[in-house]
Amino acid sequence: xxxxxxxxxxxxxxxxxxxxxxxxxxxxxxxxxxxxxxxxxxxxxxxxxxxxxxxxxxxxxxxxxxxxxxxxxxxxxxxxxxxxxxxxxxxxxxxxxxxxxxxxxxxxxxxxxxxxxxxxxxxxxxxxxxxxxxxxxxxxxxxxxxxxxxxxxxxxxxxxxxxxxxxxxxxxxxxxxxxxxxxxxxxxxxxxxxxxxxxxxxxxxxxxxxxxxxxxxxxxxxxxxxxxxxxxxxxxxxxxxxxxxxxxxxxxxxxxxxxxxxxxxxxxxxxxxxxxxxxxxxxxxxxxxxxxxxxxxxxxxxxxxxxxxxxxxxxxxxxxxxxxxxxxxxxxxxxxxxxxxxxxxxxxxxxxxxxxxxxxxxxxxxxxxxxxxxxxxxxxxxxxxxxxxxxxxxxxxxxxxxxxxxxxxxxxxxxxxxxxxxxxxxxxxxxxxxxxxxxxxxxxxxxxxxxxxxxxxxxxxxxxxxxxxxxxx
Amino acid sequence: xxxxxxxxxxxxxxxxxxxxxxxxxxxxxxxxxxxxxxxxxxxxxxxxxxxxxxxxxxxxxxxxxxxxxxxxxxxxxxxxxxxxxxxxxxxxxxxxxxxxxxxxxxxx
Numbered sequence: 001x002x003x004x005x006x007x008x009x010x011x012x013x014x015x016x017x018x019x020x021x022x023x024x025x026x027x028x029x030x031x032x033x034x035x036x037x038x039x040x041x042x043x044x045x046x047x048x049x050x051x052x053x054x055x056x057x058x059x060x061x062x063x064x065x066x067x068x069x070x071x072x073x074x075x076x077x078x079x080x081x082x083x084x085x086x087x088x089x090x091x092x093x094x095x096x097x098x099x100x101x102x103x104x105x106x107x108x109x110x111x112x113x114x115x116x117x118x119x120x121x122x123x124x125x126x127x128x129x130x131x132x133x134x135x136x137x138x139x140x141x142x143x144x145x146x147x148x149x150x151x152x153x154x155x156x157x158x159x160x161x162x163x164x165x166x167x168x169x170x171x172x173x174x175x176x177x178x179x180x181x182x183x184x185x186x187x188x189x190x191x192x193x194x195x196x197x198x199x200x201x202x203x204x205x206x207x208x209x210x211x212x213x214x215x216x217x218x219x220x221x222x223x224x225x226x227x228x229x230x231x232x233x234x235x236x237x238x239x240x241x242x243x244x245x246x247x248x249x250x251x252x253x254x255x256x257x258x259x260x261x262x263x264x265x266x267x268x269x270x271x272x273x274x275x276x277x278x279x280x281x282x283x284x285x286x287x288x289x290x291x292x293x294x295x296x297x298x299x300x301x302x303x304x305x306x307x308x309x310x311x312x313x314x315x316x317x318x319x320x321x322x323x324x325x326x327x328x329x330x331x332x333x334x335x336x337x338x339x340x341x342x343x344x345x346x347x348x349x350x351x352x353x354x355x356x357x358x359x360x361x362x363x364x365x366x367x368x369x370x371x372x373x374x375x376x377x378x379x380x381x382x383x384x385x386x387x388x389x390x391x392x393x394x395x396x397x398x399x400x401x402x403x404x405x406x407x408x409x410x411x412x413x414x415x416x417x418x419x420x421x422x423x424x425x426x427x428x429x430x431x432x433x434x435x436x437x438x439x440x441x442x443x444x445x446x447x448x449x450x451x452x453x454x455x456x457x458x459x460x461x462x463x464x465x466x467x468x469x470x471x472x473x
Numbered sequence: 474x475x476x477x478x479x480x481x482x483x484x485x486x487x488x489x490x491x492x493x494x495x496x497x498x499x500x501x502x503x504x505x506x507x508x509x510x511x512x513x514x515x516x517x518x519x520x521x522x523x524x525x526x527x528x529x530x531x532x533x534x535x536x537x538x539x540x541x542x543x544x545x546x547x548x549x550x551x552x553x554x555x556x557x558x559x560x561x562x563x564x565x566x567x568x569x570x571x572x573x574x575x576x577x578x579x580x581x
Contacts, residue, residue, distance in 0.1 A: 108560070108572075
């Protein structure tokens with residue numbers, strides 16, 4: 001996705017994991033060990049396993065997996081739901097699994113020894129399938145079994161040297177320590193590339209993040225990247241890499257409302273811009289959103305409607321009553337609804353989910369209806385960070401994004417949205433004006449960057465043939 | 474697992490039945506440490522299991538696949554295959570007392 005140039009002398013080994021290779025600027029250092037650390041349950045084993053399976057299945061690089069904590073059978077069961085068939089890959093000699101199990105109670109130590117048995121087992125697996133990749137999960141289990149730390153440390157040093165000599169790209173996992181990256185300081189031995197996985201629960205919502213702690217000899221993303229584990233495995237969201245260097249177009253797209261297009265220089269919104277529609281309850285925000293999606297589909301483009309409060313059926317029914325038969329486009333496959341309560345996952349998980357939906361459906365228009373509830377999920381700065389990332393990502397693809405936002409009575413619209421408005425290129429404000437015996441719907445363009453837009457406050461109606469904005473008297 | 478609890482270690486050595494002990498010594502190549510381990514093992518067996526033991530030496534460099542069966546990581550590793558339960562002693566077996574305890578030939 002990004003096109004930063006990498007240093008030619010360092011070869012990369014793609015992991016095949018969504019998003020991770022972008023952050024790593026191509027992949028892990030080829031022919032070297034990488035340390036993956038994190039707490040229990042942070043996804044270390046999955047990352048290691050996906051590195052092996054995706055390498056073997058998709059990238060033509062057989063891989064050996066040595067596991068200390070789970071048996072071959074447990075591993076196979078755990079990843080079967082993600083479509084990884086370890087048994088089949090083993091039969092095809094694309095992967096080799098070895099479960100190392102040592103019962104502390106049946107072992108006595110006396111005198112000198114080394115870990116040549118471990119080397120022999122690794123070597124046998126590598127030789128048997130011609131492995132180009134090796135994962136060891138987790139070496140630190142050895143510290144619990146063997147009492148001689150001096151021997152163990154010397155042997156670990158030898159192991160990492162040996163892996164390099166064998167020319168395999170390796171992933172070594174380690175449990176997070178109290179003050180150190182790993183409990184037993186494996187980072188002391190593996191210095192080429194270190195990846196840290198974080199797993200936190202904030203407001204009862206689990207949040208996963210990934211950070212590249214170091215990567216010698218290469219440029220890499222240094223932020224914490226939101227990460228998600230779902231039915232397809234691990235995915236990392238590299239979007240904050242995009243920054244502000246996305247393509248800008250002067251192409252215009254219809255808002256779906258003729259008179260509104262007129263107010264916007266007669267041409268509508270900029271393609272690939274961000275649009276905010278705010279207003280209190282019942283002012284018609286979703287109708288403006290539907291009009292925009294409807295217009296995109298009528299042009300033959302694809303639209304993605306992310307509904308965070310209402311079900312898709314309810315939206316379809318309501319919009320049909322004002323002349324926007326969204327159902328037609330759903331059936332034609334141009335419009336895709338995704339309804340999910342915003343509070344069901346953390347902000348980061350929403351980011352990852354949105355990222356995947358946009359990648360899968362390649363829309364030209366994305367509707368977020370509404371973004372209001374995201375505010376209860378994090379503080380202002382977090383919400384703004386998330387929206388910034390969403391907008392950077394969507395704009396980077398040249399896709400237009402329309403956000404609706406509910407403003408609560410009392411506070412002025414302008415004030416309550418100070419935190420997000422700066423991210424928006426165009427901002428429409430909707431209001432209901434109650435006068436004696438009547439209620440008027442009003443719309444005005446608070447801002448629209450890069451165009452000479454109307455500054456009028458106009459009345460509008462929701463008719464059975466769509467939104468009609470009245471002429472100025 | 475049969476007999477993996479206390480009674481085993483409470484049986485005094487003299488009460489052990491006169492069954493044959495199967496011992497397997499895993500090494501990796503003909504190293505000085507491997508030779509020392511084998512010599513130490515033979516001496517201990519002669520003293521304590523005279524005439525009722527067999528020692529099988531497995532060189533993992535020649536038979537790497539055998540390493541996973543007995544879950545060998547360290548070498549040398551001595552495995553007591555019979556009598557049950559399986560016992561493992563890693564190292565060059567230079568400390569006779571530890572070996573005797575490890576093999577249940579002496580109470581802890």
